[in-house]
Amino acid sequence: MLLDGRRAISCLQLAVALGDREVTTIEGLASADGELHPLQRAFLDHDGFQCGYCTPGQICSAVGALAEADQGWPSHVTEDVARALSLRPHLDKREIRERMSGNLCRCGAYQGIVDAVESVAKGVE
Numbered sequence: 605m606l607l608d609g610r611r612a613i614s615c616l617q618l619a620v621a622l623g624d625r626e627v628t629t630i631e632g633l634a635s636a637d638g639e640l641h642p643l644q645r646a647f648l649d650h651d652g653f654q655c656g657y658c659t660p661g662q663i664c665s666a667v668g669a670l671a672e673a674d675q676g677w678p679s680h681v682t683e684d685v686a687r688a689l690s691l692r693p694h695l696d697k698r699e700i701r702e703r704m705s706g707n708l709c710r711c712g713a714y715q716g717i718v719d720a721v722e723s724v725a726k727g728v729e
Contacts, residue, residue: 606626606627606628608626609668610668610671611668614629629664630644630660641663641667644663646720646721646724647663647716647717647720649720650716652713652716652719652721653716653717654709657710661707662717665704665706666721669704673693673695676690676692679699695725704717
């Protein structure tokens with residue numbers, strides 16, 4: 605889930621404690637007319653899911669990860685931190701894997717997940 609546009613671990617959030625904060629779940633990513641968010645479409649196009657259990661969290665986390673990159677947040681593996689702070693980190697597969705490393709997929713669809721995120725990242729770089 606996204607909480608005020610940032611990644612949050614949904615199972616650690618009490619809804620009553622969120623007050624009037626903005627909560628976005630997988631259902632809120634699609635447009636009002638039902639058009640899928642670019643990451644939702646990319647997960648379909650790149651087989652970024654198998655059983656579907658982790659897919660909502662993976663997609664919401666990817667949305668948050670791309671937003672963090674857009675804001676210039678470096679990750680643990682960002683090689684050019686100065687570039688990241690002034691522009692945007694280059695989101696190669698290594699960088700994407702690090703940014704998505706907190707999300708587990710029990711089916712092992714990681715390559716499709718990374719490919720999906722990379723395709724959207726390249727579209728906005």
